Amino acid sequence: MAGKDYLNDVQACEKKPLWQRIGWLVLIWTASVASLAVFAMLIRLFMTAAGMKSH
Template sequence: MTGKHSLRDIEQAEKKPLWQRLGWLAMIWAGSVGALFIVASLMRMFMSAAGLSTP
């Protein structure tokens, strides 16, 4: 297998319901926002521990 999707695979994916495709999109978006929140919180915690804080 060359790693490319065949036309049949693409047609199969397009047959899935719209709510299911949008659900995956929403889950990926929520996961990325959550990961960004965790990284930002950790950075803020480390900066506060180093004595860098906002008034």
């Protein structure tokens, strides 16, 4: 009966305060944007080291 356990988990999550749920959303979004920025800077660093420049 995995469906019943899932329903209980969803109901437990909905009992958390709205600010806490929005806080997690903002935290995950910020972490994903930061990791994308780091990845882009690494690619730019490697491309510059290989002799490719933007101008």
